[in-house]
Amino acid sequence: MTKSFLDQVYAARGVDETRQIYDAWAASYEAEVAENGYATPGRCAVALAGVTKDLTAPVLDFGCGTGLSGLALKLAGFTAIDGVDLSAQMLAQAEKKNVYRKTQVVDGAYEVPHASYQTIAAIGVIGAGAAPISMLDRLMRALGSGGRLVFSFNDHTLADPIHEARINEWxxxxxxxxxxxQRGDHLPKINMKSNIYILEKA
Ligand SMILES: C[S@@+](CC[C@H](N)C(=O)[O-])C[C@H]1O[C@@H](n2cnc3c(N)ncnc32)[C@H](O)[C@@H]1O
Incomplete structure (x- = not known):
């Protein structure tokens, strides 16, 4: 039987390999994650809206993929959402959704300009199958004082304690x-959960 992308993605390593797997997955990503009940974007977006006074302030959807996270942010009430992603093929799908003000393909060394956003989302982006834990530091450094980062770690990511340890370092x-x-459903049809977090920079 052919292996699904979900069977392969958590073993992906390195920026080039990560980009390649998401480029190849772009056409079927949404069907595969929807089939498994992908719940993390909605949980992150609702939690973020719950602690945000001004829903018109710009949000950067970092690692926006095909735009499921942007769509969840829009449904939660955010009105100014920008998207960036490593994979041009994933981003091409996102652009079709008309939820983003602007989008940009970025490389693995991309640094979000400092204080250009006071809210950043990295939903399903840090940890096993996507960006390394150093991305948490990079996105936190990009925020100005009082800025917020909403992000998630799935069970594969949580299995390695270095990920939550990095939150504690901050x-x-x-x-x-x-x-x-908050712990909750990630891909409930395959019994995978995730933790979602909101960090506020001092
Ligand atoms: C599991 S998908 C999540 C996409 C979207 N946020 C969602 O919730 O559906 C992970 C995304 O992170 C992107 N990604 C991985 N590493 C990245 C990096 N270093 N910079 C930008 N995007 C990255 C991948 O290309 C992929 O689209």
Whole structure:
């Protein structure tokens, strides 16, 4: 039997290999994750809206993929959403949704200009199958004081304690405050859960 992308993606390594797998997955990504009940974008978007006063402030959907995370942010009430992604093929699908003000293909070294956004989402983007944990530091550094990062770690990612340890590094020294940490469904049809988090930079 042919292996699905979900069977392969969590083993992907390195920026080039990650881009290749998402480029190849772009046409069938939404069908495959929808079939498995992909719940994390909606959970992140609702949690973020719950702690956001001004839903018109720009949000960067980092690793926006085909736009499911942007769509969830829009449904939660956000009105100014920009999307960036490593995979041009994923981003081409996102552009069809008309939820983004602008989109950009980025490379693995891309740095979000400092304080250009006070809200960044990285939904399904950090950890097993996508970007390394150093991305958490890069996105937190990009925020100005008081800025917020909403992100998720799936069960594959949580299996390696370095991921949650990096959150603690930000909070233990007072560089950030953890507003939300919630466990819930990620891909319920395959019994996978995720934690969602909102970090607020000091
Ligand atoms: C599992 S998908 C999630 C997409 C979308 N956020 C969602 O919730 O459906 C992970 C996305 O992260 C992107 N990605 C992985 N590493 C990245 C990086 N270093 N920079 C930008 N995007 C990256 C991939 O190309 C892919 O589209």
């Amino acid at each position: 909070t233990d020294c007072g560089a950030a405050r953890l507003l939300i940490r």
